[in-house]
Amino acid sequence: MAEFLLAAAGFVLAMVALGLVRILRGPAIADRIMAAQLLGTGGIATLLLIAPATGMAATTDVALSLALLAAFASVAFVQGTSGPDDPEATEGR
Amino acid sequence: MSETTLFGLGASALVGLGLYGFVIHPEPLRKLLAFNLLVSGVFLLFGVIARRGAAVGMGGDPIPQALVITGIVVAFAGSALAVGLLLRLGQKTGRATLRDVPSPPGDGTTS
Amino acid sequence: MSLALDILSVLAISAGAFFFLAGTVGLLRFPDALTRLHALTKADNLGLGLVVLGLLPRADGALGALKLIVVWLLVLVAGATVSQLIARVAQRAGPAP
Amino acid sequence: MTIAVTIAWAFDALLAATVLAVALWTIVTRETFAAVVGFVAFGLLVALVWVRLAAPDVAMVEAAIGGGVTGVLLLGAAARLRGVEAATAAEWPGKTLRLVTGALCAAVAAALAATMLLLPDPAPTLAPEAAANLASTGVGNPITGVLMAFRGLDTLLEKVVLVLALIGVWSLAQDSQWGGLPGPQRQAQPDQALVFLARLLPPVGIVIGVYLLWTGADEPGGAFQGGALLAAMWLLAMMAGLAAPPPVGSRRLRLVLVAGPAVFVAIGLAGFALADAFLAYPQAYAKPLIIVIEIALMLSIAATLALLVAGPPERMPPR
Numbered sequence A: 001m002a003e004f005l006l007a008a009a010g011f012v013l014a015m016v017a018l019g020l021v022r023i024l025r026g027p028a029i030a031d032r033i034m035a036a037q038l039l040g041t042g043g044i045a046t047l048l049l050i051a052p053a054t055g056m057a058a059t060t061d062v063a064l065s066l067a068l069l070a071a072f073a074s075v076a077f078v079q080g081t082s083g084p085d086d087p088e089a090t091e092g093r
Numbered sequence B: 001m002s003e004t005t006l007f008g009l010g011a012s013a014l015v016g017l018g019l020y021g022f023v024i025h026p027e028p029l030r031k032l033l034a035f036n037l038l039v040s041g042v043f044l045l046f047g048v049i050a051r052r053g054a055a056v057g058m059g060g061d062p063i064p065q066a067l068v069i070t071g072i073v074v075a076f077a078g079s080a081l082a083v084g085l086l087l088r089l090g091q092k093t094g095r096a097t098l099r100d101v102p103s104p105p106g107d108g109t110t111s
Numbered sequence C: 001m002s003l004a005l006d007i008l009s010v011l012a013i014s015a016g017a018f019f020f021l022a023g024t025v026g027l028l029r030f031p032d033a034l035t036r037l038h039a040l041t042k043a044d045n046l047g048l049g050l051v052v053l054g055l056l057p058r059a060d061g062a063l064g065a066l067k068l069i070v071v072w073l074l075v076l077v078a079g080a081t082v083s084q085l086i087a088r089v090a091q092r093a094g095p096a097p
Numbered sequence D: 001m002t003i004a005v006t007i008a009w010a011f012d013a014l015l016a017a018t019v020l021a022v023a024l025w026t027i028v029t030r031e032t033f034a035a036v037v038g039f040v041a042f043g044l045l046v047a048l049v050w051v052r053l054a055a056p057d058v059a060m061v062e063a064a065i066g067g068g069v070t071g072v073l074l075l076g077a078a079a080r081l082r083g084v085e086a087a088t089a090a091e092w093p094g095k096t097l098r099l100v101t102g103a104l105c106a107a108v109a110a111a112l113a114a115t116m117l118l119l120p121d122p123a124p125t126l127a128p129e130a131a132a133n134l135a136s137t138g139v140g141n142p143i144t145g146v147l148m149a150f151r152g153l154d155t156l157l158e159k160v161v162l163v164l165a166l167i168g169v170w171s172l173a174q175d176s177q178w179g180g181l182p183g184p185q186r187q188a189q190p191d192q193a194l195v196f197l198a199r200l201l202p203p204v205g206i207v208i209g210v211y212l213l214w215t216g217a218d219e220p221g222g223a224f225q226g227g228a229l230l231a232a233m234w235l236l237a238m239m240a241g242l243a244a245p246p247p248v249g250s251r252r253l254r255l256v257l258v259a260g261p262a263v264f265v266a267i268g269l270a271g272f273a274l275a276d277a278f279l280a281y282p283q284a285y286a287k288p289l290i291i292v293i294e295i296a297l298m299l300s301i302a303a304t305l306a307l308l309v310a311g312p313p314e315r316m317p318p319r
Helices: A002-019 A021-025 A029-054 A058-081 A085-091 B003-024 B028-052 B062-093 C002-029 C033-058 C061-093 D002-028 D032-052 D056-080 D095-117 D127-137 D142-150 D152-170 D192-215 D223-239 D251-274 D283-310
Strands: D313-315
Touching: A002 A021, A002 A029, A002 C002, A002 C033, A002 D002, A021 A029, A021 C002, A021 D002, A021 D032, A029 A058, A029 C002, A029 C033, A029 C061, A029 D032, A058 C061, A058 D032, A058 D056, A058 D192, A058 D223, B003 B028, B003 D002, B003 D032, B003 D095, B028 B062, B028 D002, B028 D032, B028 D056, B028 D095, B062 D056, B062 D127, B062 D142, B062 D152, B062 D283, C002 C033, C033 C061, C061 D192, D002 D032, D032 D056, D056 D223, D056 D283, D127 D142, D127 D283, D142 D152, D142 D283, D152 D251, D152 D283, D192 D223, D192 D283, D223 D283, D251 D283
Parallel strands: none
Antiparallel strands: none
16 A cells, blocks of 8 residues: 555656646746646645655645645745836835 | 665755856846755755664654754845845846946946 | 555545646646646646545544645635636736747 | 565655756746746755655755745745846856856766765764653654754754844845835735635644644654744735734834744753753753743744845835
């Protein structure tokens, strides 16, 4: 069973790593954010699968904090895309 | 090849990659980004050394691991200071690089 | 009993992994941002959901199971909201060249 | 058995290759914002590597700070520098210089790799010593033991560094704005979906952060991990406009910022009287004292990290 779980983790990692090609190709910033979002979910799934496979229970806690931070980072991406008009609004004074 | 060797080689490559980006990029923000990659590589080398020291039921030597935790936080503090400095630089000079502005004095600084 | 649970785990996790495959293929092959977003949300919700379902019988204790479910719910909520935000970014940018 | 080893090796090789590919892309891509997106992905993958290196404590810190908070800091910088004139082609080093630099960096990497391969084989380790003395601290997580007791001075000084960095960032403010609110003005009408997320996530995040602090005594986790999560949640609320950043002149804010190091120093000085040295804990009270320090540290870390991201004060509070 441990072999199956680790193999599944590897498969999911391979898939989201392939999805990273979208970060590379873009073309729009939204596509890049999507690839990062998929990587976040896939990374969480990978961690959850590794936890019982290796017997390190704390791995689930890593997944837990990652779940919170992935959302946080995605929000920051979206905020960042609306950035160009932001500095002018403040620096114009 | 064991997993520590594999990750050790990867971390070494990461240090080289980060160093290259740090030297080659003209924009300070990209330099900072590359420097963070370099730092990650150094931390991972620590992690590999910690992993090799696994003993008495611990997955790795806890001392290097604790050092890395401290290091990550200090690296972040440094990055935040650097970002503050270069945002100020951008405000002052209107440019995102460190190169001296060759144009007449007062051109880029009076805004 | 434990064999049945093992089979359930394998089936659910395999199905979850398949949705990650589908999500990636969609992200790479679909023509525009909004359809790609559609593919992505399948991986987010169903892929991770099935993986969590498959892992539940193997969770260590109630706390372990609770953590798995919380992870899934967090990703679900964050995924749903962030998809909205991304869709708005994609719309603002208009169809990609 | 061999199948398991093969699968584990394939997994690690895939992970290492992906990390390096993302790092390479982050270096070579033209667009700064896209490079930062790559950097966040990189941070997440490095957290996976830390799990594979059997260091879940570090993985949590890396996920929270390396990818999360540093990523947001750099994203903000990239977004704000977008209107600023970028480097011109003339400022890029020429091809020869790039080749030479590449060769030198490759040499550095090769030297490190060679050192790695030549390390002594029964690797030197302090794990047995840490395990032998862990009982005297009362905590069960060796990393927490090292951070709070064996190398407590490092952790204390690191907290001081954090505060100094924050003073450094604040001192970049213009004189007229000293004591004001950090960061640029946010738009008044944030997205409804974002507001929803920023209402829902922080309560859960606070519970998880406190859980990580609590469990950190015996399992992986601790003040750093919990504090970084709390910082992320606070920043999320700030982004959605639900929480205004506090004015940097606020006395209460400054109290929170120095609470962690102050409690640490106070208990450390008490160590002269109660035990026999600075930062020594009397054995019977070691664990409660460590937890008190960690609680204060977590609050200070959370506030300091979030304010480091928020940046120098740039506007006066509305009156």
